[in-house]
Amino acid sequence: xxxxxDRRYLLAALQPPSGYELDAxxxxxxxxxxxxLLALPIGFTFREWQDDAEHAQPNQQALLEALRRYAxxxxxxxxxxxxxxxxxxxxxxxxxxxxxxxxxxxxxxGVFHPKxxxxxxxxxxxxxxxxxxxxxxTRNLTADRSxxxxxxxxxxxxERELAFSVNHxxxxxxxxxxxxxxxxxxxxxxxxxxxxxxxxxxxxxxxxEGIEEVRFWPLGIEGYRxxxxxxxxxxxxxxxxxxxxTFLHWFDDAGQRNVLISRLESLSALPPAAxxxxxxxxxxxxxxxxxxxxxEAVAVDNLQLEGLHAKLFLVEDGWKxxxxxxxxxxxxxxxxxxxxxxxxxxxxxxxxGIGALLQSGNKKDVVGFADLLQKxxxxxxxxxxxxxxAADTVLNQVxxxxxxxxxxxxxxxxxxxxxxxxxxRLPDRNTLPAWPDGISVRCWPITLPESWACPIESAAxxxxxxxxxxxxxxxxxxxxxxxxxxxxxxxxxxxVLNLPLENAPADRDERLLRLLLGNRQKVLQFxxxxxxxxxxxxxxLVEVLPGGEGxxxxxxxxxxxxxxxxxxxxxxxxxxxxxxxxxxxxVQDLKKLPESxxxxxxxxxxxxxxxxxxxxxxxx
Numbered sequence: 001x002x003x004x005x006d007r008r009y010l011l012a013a014l015q016p017p018s019g020y021e022l023d024a025x026x027x028x029x030x031x032x033x034x035x036x037l038l039a040l041p042i043g044f045t046f047r048e049w050q051d052d053a054e055h056a057q058p059n060q061q062a063l064l065e066a067l068r069r070y071a072x073x074x075x076x077x078x079x080x081x082x083x084x085x086x087x088x089x090x091x092x093x094x095x096x097x098x099x100x101x102x103x104x105x106x107x108x109x110g111v112f113h114p115k116x117x118x119x120x121x122x123x124x125x126x127x128x129x130x131x132x133x134x135x136x137x138t139r140n141l142t143a144d145r146s147x148x149x150x151x152x153x154x155x156x157x158x159e160r161e162l163a164f165s166v167n168h169x170x171x172x173x174x175x176x177x178x179x180x181x182x183x184x185x186x187x188x189x190x191x192x193x194x195x196x197x198x199x200x201x202x203x204x205x206x207x208x209e210g211i212e213e214v215r216f217w218p219l220g221i222e223g224y225r226x227x228x229x230x231x232x233x234x235x236x237x238x239x240x241x242x243x244x245x246t247f248l249h250w251f252d253d254a255g256q257r258n259v260l261i262s263r264l265e266s267l268s269a270l271p272p273a274a275x276x277x278x279x280x281x282x283x284x285x286x287x288x289x290x291x292x293x294x295x296e297a298v299a300v301d302n303l304q305l306e307g308l309h310a311k312l313f314l315v316e317d318g319w320k321x322x323x324x325x326x327x328x329x330x331x332x333x334x335x336x337x338x339x340x341x342x343x344x345x346x347x348x349x350x351x352x353g354i355g356a357l358l359q360s361g362n363k364k365d366v367v368g369f370a371d372l373l374q375k376x377x378x379x380x381x382x383x384x385x386x387x388x389x390a391a392d393t394v395l396n397q398v399x400x401x402x403x404x405x406x407x408x409x410x411x412x413x414x415x416x417x418x419x420x421x422x423x424x425r426l427p428d429r430n431t432l433p434a435w436p437d438g439i440s441v442r443c444w445p446i447t448l449p450e451s452w453a454c455p456i457e458s459a460a461x462x463x464x465x466x467x468x469x470x471x472x473x474x475x476x477x478x479x480x481x482x483x484x485x486x487x488x489x490x491x492x493x494x495x496v497l498n499l500p501l502e503n504a505p506a507d508r509d510e511r512l513l514r515l516l517l518g519n520r521q522k523v524l525q526f527x528x529x530x531x532x533x534x535x536x537x538x539x540x541l542v543e544v545l546p547g548g549e550g551x552x553x554x555x556x557x558x559x560x561x562x563x564x565x566x567x568x569x570x571x572x573x574x575x576x577x578x579x580x581x582x583x584x585x586x587v588q589d590l591k592k593l594p595e596s597x598x599x600x601x602x603x604x605x606x607x608x609x610x611x612x613x614x615x616x617x618x619x620x
Contacts, residue, residue, distance in 0.1 A: 014043035020121040025074045028114040032078040033142040041066030067095040079112040081403035083496035085479045097476040103180035110337030130157040146309035155205035163201035171200040173218035213346040220339035237314035243330035245274040282373040284308045321352040391491035408500040419468035434458045438485045446477045476501040
């Protein structure tokens with residue numbers, strides 16, 4: 001179980017094996033928080049930011065390094081229109097534009113709902129095999145505070161003629177992702193995904209202790225409509241935040257002494273007859289809530305996902321237990337309309353059965369899962385707000401129209417002005433559908449405050465035109481506010497769309513780098529972060545930066561190279577030569593700027609060129 005206010009477990013799960021680095025990463029999520037996504041590359045970079053004892057926080061230089069190194073290697077698929085509106089996000093978010101892919105489910109009434117990560121790791125020692133890690137979570141890539149589960153499977157790519165047939169459903173799920181995208185993926189990303197899906201068929205995954213078999217269950221993609229919870233059921237446990245009557249009806253004649261665990265709101269919405277085949281019905285105890293001292297999480301549609309968010313189905317079959325974990329809720333939609341992903345683990349009932357899960361703590365200060373539960377008593381929770389439900393239906397229709405309308409952001413230069421004109425447009429001859437009565441829609445680039453919001457009129461041909469914006473405000477992510485004016489209060493929803501950004505300046509990446517590394521001191525600091533063995537060493541090396549005790553001023557216009565820079569480069573050449581590739585990329589990008597001489601340290605090439613030449617000779 002993941003602690004509700006703790007993201008360290010996910011960051012630790014992303015960390016490459018010793019001696020390896022990330023080569024490619026694919027992730028899926030229903031909802032997505034850009035601030036959480038910005039932090040993920042840290043998991044591939046500095047171990048110290050996952051150190052429980054240090055609680056260190058990444059600074060801008062470390063985040064910039066991680067994004068430059070890994071953003072192009074990450075592809076995140078999420079449901080269109082389900083990116084949360086971020087707060088206080090800056091130009092660094094532009095590195096995520098090509099990583100975020102909005103998708104929709106093949107079924108018209110379904111949603112894209114899986115929470116799967118596939119990570120490909122390569123060794124610095126080229127003789128070592130490629131390794132894969134599969135993460136199957138029940139939590140979206142957001143900052144919600146909830147009780148969840150995370151399953152991690154590691155495996156090695158095996159050179160063999162025949163594939164592992166058990167891996168075909170997983171590989172086919174990955175292969176199907178590009179075709180779900182609203183817009184075609186770039187050729188390079190499609191090539192990477194194709195390589196991953198082919199290699200997954202030849203990966204031997206290591207089974208968790210006590211697990212005898214593993215099976216992969218993609219749902220909602222072509223060729224996969226089979227019911228996974230089939231076969232003999234002696235006893236059943238269903239654990240999910242959302243449950244409906246149709247799903248429970250499927251088990252009317254299955255099992256004995258069955259157990260159902262869900263949220264109070266979901267249980268209260270069920271008619272009593274739906275629970276007749278479940279002897280024990282529980283919700284999460286109020287005592288299991290996160291510590292109130294923890295900062296409030298980022299909300300998606302104003303919904304704080306506190307409490308239960310894990311999804312588990314446990315089937316006892318003789319002496320065996322079959323445990324299903326993944327994204328699917330206990331609903332008809334999950335198994336008949338949505339795109340979902342579930343993993344089945346088979347083990348002994350004594351270790352993985354219902355009794356093993358529902359244990360109480362047997363030591364002082366040790367809490368078992370059963371200690372977090374309270375028996376459900378019908379009638380304790382008010383019925384859902386019918387007005388809110390009706391409003392959500394209308395708001396989600398408008399959200400879906402906007403997500404699939406084909407909107408694009410067009411950049412135009414303004415004569416004799418350093419600012420740019422930014423306009424949202426629709427494809428030629430396309431119009432937005434007329435909004436229902438009482439609906440207003442506004443949008444703005446996420447790099448600007450909401451006061452810049454521009455109205456989007458229904459049936460408008462040209463979308464919206466914003467006031468002139470600065471270069472650093474140019475972004476492909478646009479926030480939308482959809483409000484339904486109703487009595488006694490309005491209902492609204494907010495979300496972000498990742499739109500094609502057309503006619504952006506060709507040197508945008510270099511100019512953004514110049515914006516973030518605005519002077520020689522920041523460039524030097526960034527160089528040290530690129531060369532350091534870890535974050536702690538980087539902090540020590542910063543002491544010799546301009547203004548630190550180890551720096552030496554040569555005149556009133558500049559600073560000499562810190563004495564340790566050459567030594568640090570030499571050490572990187574022998575210990576971690578791949579770091580020099582990042583330095584070279586930075587140097588080349590900076591040299592594309594006319595002011596590069598003012599940014600790079602004086603005489604930098606004198607020490608850099610011999611180091612880079614040595615690297616090329618050692619690594620032809």
